[in-house]
Amino acid sequence: MKVKVLGSYGYPEDLSGTTCFQLSERVIIDAGRIFRFIETDPNRIEYVLMTHAHFDHLSELPFLIDATFGFRKRTLKVCGSRKTVDILKENIFNDLLWPDFSSINLPGSCTPSMECVVLEEGKVFRIDGFEVVPFRANHVVETFGYLVKDGSTGVVFSGDTSANGKLWDIVNGDETISAVFVDVSFPSYCGERAALSGHMTPKTLKEELSLLKRRVDIYIFHAKPFYFPDIEREMSCLLPEVKVLKGGEEIVVGGGVV
Ligand SMILES: [Zn+2]
Numbered sequence: 001m002k003v004k005v006l007g008s009y010g011y012p013e014d015l016s017g018t019t020c021f022q023l024s025e026r027v028i029i030d031a032g033r034i035f036r037f038i039e040t041d042p043n044r045i046e047y048v049l050m051t052h053a054h055f056d057h058l059s060e061l062p063f064l065i066d067a068t069f070g071f072r073k074r075t076l077k078v079c080g081s082r083k084t085v086d087i088l089k090e091n092i093f094n095d096l097l098w099p100d101f102s103s104i105n106l107p108g109s110c111t112p113s114m115e116c117v118v119l120e121e122g123k124v125f126r127i128d129g130f131e132v133v134p135f136r137a138n139h140v141v142e143t144f145g146y147l148v149k150d151g152s153t154g155v156v157f158s159g160d161t162s163a164n165g166k167l168w169d170i171v172n173g174d175e176t177i178s179a180v181f182v183d184v185s186f187p188s189y190c191g192e193r194a195a196l197s198g199h200m201t202p203k204t205l206k207e208e209l210s211l212l213k214r215r216v217d218i219y220i221f222h223a224k225p226f227y228f229p230d231i232e233r234e235m236s237c238l239l240p241e242v243k244v245l246k247g248g249e250e251i252v253v254g255g256g257v258v
């Protein structure tokens with residue numbers, strides 16, 4: 001499995017942008033920064049797996065459907081927990097802030113250009129050859145992390161989260177999982193702010209990794225760019241084996257960065 005990092009920061013910094021991971025031509029996780037690094041046709045994106053409805057994770061979603069609804073062949077499915085999709089419907093796609101694209105059909109058809117799909121914690125969702133299992137993250141709003149498997153390999157995406165023992169239970173219990181993408185947003189001297197806002201620091205991650213019983217590759221995302229040099233410096237001392245992601249990179253799961 002390959003994961004293209006379309007956006008990797010927790011703030012819209014010029015190069016790396018906010019969170020978005022591409023699993024295939026048809027599937028992305030979150031929609032913070034889509035367009036800058038995508039190399040496939042955005043009209044073919046069919047599933048957006050939303051971790052939660054914070055702005056840094058949805059900022060290019062309104063533009064994705066706006067730019068593609070006149071060209072796409074299939075409905076864009078925006079997937080997430082009941083609460084996440086309700087927030088999107090009530091606050092973004094409400095014909096006030098942005099059009100309600102679920103009431104706008106694809107050209108020449110009776111099929112809506114967008115629909116919201118509710119996912120349930122622990123329940124397998126099959127899309128484009130992947131098995132996706134949502135699990136609960138520890139954030140300030142309802143947030144899913146996702147376990148994604150392609151048959152032979154598994155990857156865990158933490159979602160925005162503070163310490164989350166459940167995540168490491170999942171990784172310890174499944175030998176096919178070979179990579180974890182995990183939130184580290186602040187340097188450890190901002191530990192209180194990180195805990196209050198539902199994120200991790202390098203120190204939290206190091207404590208969390210003591211729960212890990214298997215060898216997997218760890219990648220961090222969601223760094224706040226104004227702290228990025230401090231986070232990178234701290235990571236290289238505390239956890240030198242962990243990779244700090246940047247926008248545009250492609251991760252071959254189990255095989256490193258392209
Ligand atoms: Zn975020």
Ligand SMILES: [Zn+2]
Nearest residue numbers: 052054139160
């Ligand atoms: Zn968040």
